Amino acid sequence: MEVFDQLAELYQDEHSRNPFQAALVERIAALTPAGSSILDIGCGTGVPTAKILTESGRKVLGVDVAEGMLTLARQQVPAAEYRHADVRDLPAEFGPFDAVTAFFSLLMLSRAEIEDVFGRVRGWLVPGGYFALGMVDLDADSLPVTFLGVDVQVSGYPQAELAARLTAAGLTVVSIETVDFTPATGPQESQIFALAQAS
Numbered sequence: 666m667e668v669f670d671q672l673a674e675l676y677q678d679e680h681s682r683n684p685f686q687a688a689l690v691e692r693i694a695a696l697t698p699a700g701s702s703i704l705d706i707g708c709g710t711g712v713p714t715a716k717i718l719t720e721s722g723r724k725v726l727g728v729d730v731a732e733g734m735l736t737l738a739r740q741q742v743p744a745a746e747y748r749h750a751d752v753r754d755l756p757a758e759f760g761p762f763d764a765v766t767a768f769f770s771l772l773m774l775s776r777a778e779i780e781d782v783f784g785r786v787r788g789w790l791v792p793g794g795y796f797a798l799g800m801v802d803l804d805a806d807s808l809p810v811t812f813l814g815v816d817v818q819v820s821g822y823p824q825a826e827l828a829a830r831l832t833a834a835g836l837t838v839v840s841i842e843t844v845d846f847t848p849a850t851g852p853q854e855s856q857i858f859a860l861a862q863a864s
Contacts, residue, residue, distance in 0.1 A: 685844050686768050687713045689797050689858050693764050694721040696795055701763035704728065704789065706752050706782070707770020711738030711745060714766055719744035726762075728752060729770075752782055760789035768799035772819045776806040779820060783834035790863040796836055800827060802843050802855035824857050836861035 690713060697703070699722035705714050708727025715725045715738065725745040729735050735747050752767075753774070765786045771779050786796050803821030810819055822830060828838045841859040848854070 682849070683713075683799075683846055683856075685846060685856065685858050686799055687717065689799070689860060690714050690717045690766065691721075692860065693766065693795055693797050694718055694723060697723060697763050700724065702726070702761075703764045703766065704760065704762045705745075706765065706767040706786075708738055708745075708747065709734045709768075709770070711742035714768060715742040715745040718766075728755070752785075753778060755785065757785060757788055759785075761791045762789050762794060763791055764795040764797065765789060766797045768797075769801065771798075772801055772803075772821060773817060774820060776820050776822075780830055780834065783831060783836065787835040787863055792863060794863045795839075796831075796859075796861045796863070798827075798831075798857075798859045798861070800857045800859075802857050822857075827857055827859060831859060831861045835864065837864050 693703070694717060702724045703718055705725055705727045708715055708729050711727060715727050718725045719742055727738055727745050727747045728750050730751045732749060735749055738745070738747055771782060774782065790796065801819065801821050802823065803819065804823050806820050807818040808820065810817060824841055824843050828841050831838055839860045839862050841857065843855060843857050846854050846856050
């Protein structure tokens with residue numbers, strides 16, 4: 666989204682130090698062998714996801730719609746590969762990948778689009794591959810909100826419904842938890858972190 670071209674540095678300051686996200690990324694690194702190919706949907710500035718994964722010897726392809734985010738990512742995590750693209754436009758035969766990550770990047774989609782992406786992710790994963798997901802704990806479809814001073818629309822699910830949507834897409838939920846995270850200067854957020862596996 667064009668809005669994130671303008672908000673790249675502010676977004677990084679607010680959201681790049683989430684210990685729950687970092688822990689799940691480190692879990693993906695532990696579950697995949699060195700040299701594994703990992704797709705990071707909505708890679709943002711590359712921190713912390715691409716940074717952790719490339720430093721652990723994984724090959725990362727970061728995809729983002731915001732050139733402002735990608736500019737920072739290329740500077741900060743040059744070991745990863747990046748592509749300017751919208752996840753909704755990636756072909757069904759994209760991949761295969763040993764793991765896919767998507768941390769808060771699907772929030773700007775409608776629920777129908779999110780569920781379509783879940784199905785695409787299942788098709789992009791090798792058998793037994795992992796999907797790590799971060800979402801806001803929110804029962805809404807394209808709800809207008811103000812984020813970092815900009816008006817956007819966001820979608821989400823409560824934890825049980827999110828797990829059901831992942832399962833419906835052909836993914837096995839390995840773990841899922843709802844946590845409270847407080848950004849650097851923002852209000853506390855209820856967030857959901859899920860790990861799923863392609864059967």
